[in-house]
Amino acid sequence: MRIKVETRQDGDIEVPRRFHLNGDPVDVVEMVDQWFGVGYRYCKVKGSDGALYILRYDELRSEWCLAMFASERSQAVTGEWTSPRQRVKGLLQ
Numbered sequence: 001m002r003i004k005v006e007t008r009q010d011g012d013i014e015v016p017r018r019f020h021l022n023g024d025p026v027d028v029v030e031m032v033d034q035w036f037g038v039g040y041r042y043c044k045v046k047g048s049d050g051a052l053y054i055l056r057y058d059e060l061r062s063e064w065c066l067a068m069f070a071s072e073r074s075q076a077v078t079g080e081w082t083s084p085r086q087r088v089k090g091l092l093q
């Protein structure tokens with residue numbers, strides 16, 4: 001999904017500062033991670049709405065798109081989840 005992203009300069013590159021999702025602005029409160037490939041860059045950011053986003057920048061087209069979204073609620077659920085194997089291991093100790 002293509003999105004409009006406002007950026008700021010961080011050293012040699014521009015990083016997301018704010019983006020618009022369904023017309024609503026979301027401020028980037030934290031740059032969690034970023035990684036680069038040939039012709040693209042991914043930025044994992046935390047939004048002002050508490051959600052986690054992965055934004056992909058296509059350097060050849062100068063386009064940003066939303067690659068992944070995890071709401072604050074889904075992060076809380078998955079953060080507390082333990083696999084059955086971990087639970088069994090805990091019971092055996």
